[in-house]
Amino acid sequence: MENALNEPQQAGTRPNKDRQVVLSVKDLTVGFGNKLVLDNLNLEIYRGEILGFVGASGTGKSVLMRTVLRLLPQRSGTIEILGTDYDKADEAERIALDTRLGVLFQHGALFSALTVKENIQLPMREYLDLPQSLMDEIAYLKLEMVGLPPDAADKYPSELSGGMIKRAALARALALDPDLVFLDEPTSGLDPIGAADFDALIAKLRDTLGLTVYMVTHDLDSLFSVCDRIAVLGQKRVLVEGTLEDMFAFDDAWVQSYFRGKRARTVVTDENQPAAK
Numbered sequence: 589m590e591n592a593l594n595e596p597q598q599a600g601t602r603p604n605k606d607r608q609v610v611l612s613v614k615d616l617t618v619g620f621g622n623k624l625v626l627d628n629l630n631l632e633i634y635r636g637e638i639l640g641f642v643g644a645s646g647t648g649k650s651v652l653m654r655t656v657l658r659l660l661p662q663r664s665g666t667i668e669i670l671g672t673d674y675d676k677a678d679e680a681e682r683i684a685l686d687t688r689l690g691v692l693f694q695h696g697a698l699f700s701a702l703t704v705k706e707n708i709q710l711p712m713r714e715y716l717d718l719p720q721s722l723m724d725e726i727a728y729l730k731l732e733m734v735g736l737p738p739d740a741a742d743k744y745p746s747e748l749s750g751g752m753i754k755r756a757a758l759a760r761a762l763a764l765d766p767d768l769v770f771l772d773e774p775t776s777g778l779d780p781i782g783a784a785d786f787d788a789l790i791a792k793l794r795d796t797l798g799l800t801v802y803m804v805t806h807d808l809d810s811l812f813s814v815c816d817r818i819a820v821l822g823q824k825r826v827l828v829e830g831t832l833e834d835m836f837a838f839d840d841a842w843v844q845s846y847f848r849g850k851r852a853r854t855v856v857t858d859e860n861q862p863a864a865k
């Protein structure tokens with residue numbers, strides 16, 4: 589019974605059975621000392637979708653992402669990525685799994701002492717044994733993919749604009765051709781046009797590469813323009829997940845003020861506002 593309460597509320601009856609689950613989190617509990625941050629949380633992400641993950645500050649969005657990426661331990665529960673439970677996998681399976689994930693940390697997190705090209709090549713050096721010429725070729729290809737000019741390759745992060753740093757960090761996240769990409773507030777710090785361009789890039793990469801995207805964001809524009817599905821973290825679990833329309837219909841004070849509040853009203857257009865019932 590208790591478990592049923594912890595299932596995210598899913599408005600609507602879209603069939604999930606036909607969709608391939610790329611990330612499955614079951615009954616996940618994470619805490620620090622006597623403070624519980626996530627309590628029996630459940631979440632699924634399907635192949636090829638862009639999932640926008642929101643929630644009030646301090647609800648545990650980063651903790652969840654870091655736990656899924658094995659940077660934090662869980663107290664209980666299971667995390668399966670691409671059908672593999674990391675905790676049950678052997679060393680070779682873990683390495684294989686790591687290569688199928690890409691991560692764009694908040695603020696880019698590029699190494700300042702390395703050029704853009706060297707940053708992009710870091711995952712290749714860690715996981716693959718490729719000749720330098722091939723790694724160079726791949727790095728230029730990734731730069732092109734994210735819309736950066738070839739001469740960005742030899743620049744240091746300090747020589748790049750905020751938008752270019754995000755793109756370079758995205759190029760590094762794509763270095764190993766991942767299936768699933770985690771983006772932590774990818775548009776934070778960008779001006780509205782830069783943010784819209786970045787959103788368009790994410791959508792294009794999803795369409796062309798078949799990526800699955802897990803995006804933690806506070807950016808209502810991103811949620812409204814590129815996310816196929818939204819999950820809201822609250823009360824230590826996924827409070828509700830579904831479409832924008834599902835968010836509008838969900839009876840919770842934070843969800844209502846977030847999706848229908850003053851800021852939201854400046855972003856919601858006739859196009860994405862569900863018709864009055």
Ligand SMILES: Nc1ncnc2c1ncn2[C@@H]1O[C@H](COP(=O)(O)OP(=O)(O)OP(=O)(O)O)[C@@H](O)[C@H]1O
Nearest residue numbers: 620623625643644645646647648649650651652821
């Ligand atoms: N290493 C840690 N040790 C102790 N407490 C932590 C640790 N990391 C996170 N927390 C706590 O866990 C809670 C969730 O933090 P988290 O950073 O995941 O929130 P968030 O939803 O990502 O917030 P924001 O939107 O502000 O980034 C907070 O109360 C935070 O203080």
